[in-house]
Amino acid sequence: xxxxxxxxxxxxxxxxxxxxxxxxxxxxxxxxxxxxxxxxxxxxxxxxxxxxxxxxxxxxxxxxxxxxxxxxxxxxxxxxxxxxxxxxxxxxxxxxxxxx
Numbered sequence: 001x002x003x004x005x006x007x008x009x010x011x012x013x014x015x016x017x018x019x020x021x022x023x024x025x026x027x028x029x030x031x032x033x034x035x036x037x038x039x040x041x042x043x044x045x046x047x048x049x050x051x052x053x054x055x056x057x058x059x060x061x062x063x064x065x066x067x068x069x070x071x072x073x074x075x076x077x078x079x080x081x082x083x084x085x086x087x088x089x090x091x092x093x094x095x096x097x098x099x100x
Contacts, residue, residue, distance in 0.1 A: 002074075009033075009074055012081045023071055031071035035080070044069040045080070053080065 006020070013020045013035055021044075023032045035045040037055055046056035046068045056068050072080070 005074060009078050016084050031073050033074050033077045034069040034071055035077065046070045
């Protein structure tokens with residue numbers, strides 16, 4: 001079931017112009033998945049200092065994309081994708097928190 005769920009989430013992400021990325025090696029039971037936009041692979045789904053989900057990018061010489069990513073369980077990524085259109089701001093580059 002897990003592989004079919006992952007395949008479904010990849011498909012949903014692709015329809016929104018996003019790529020589902022998977023943390024290759026983790027022992028933690030927490031998140032292993034994140035999203036990055038196909039149009040700018042320097043960005044990744046992360047949490048801003050204000051606690052909002054956003055597409056974030058590191059500066060030159062800063063943290064890597066993997067360090068910036070917010071790693072989520074597959075079920076949480078599915079929820080983010082389900083509400084993507086509602087949470088994306090007008091400039092299509094910022095994902096707002098669910099409370100907005």
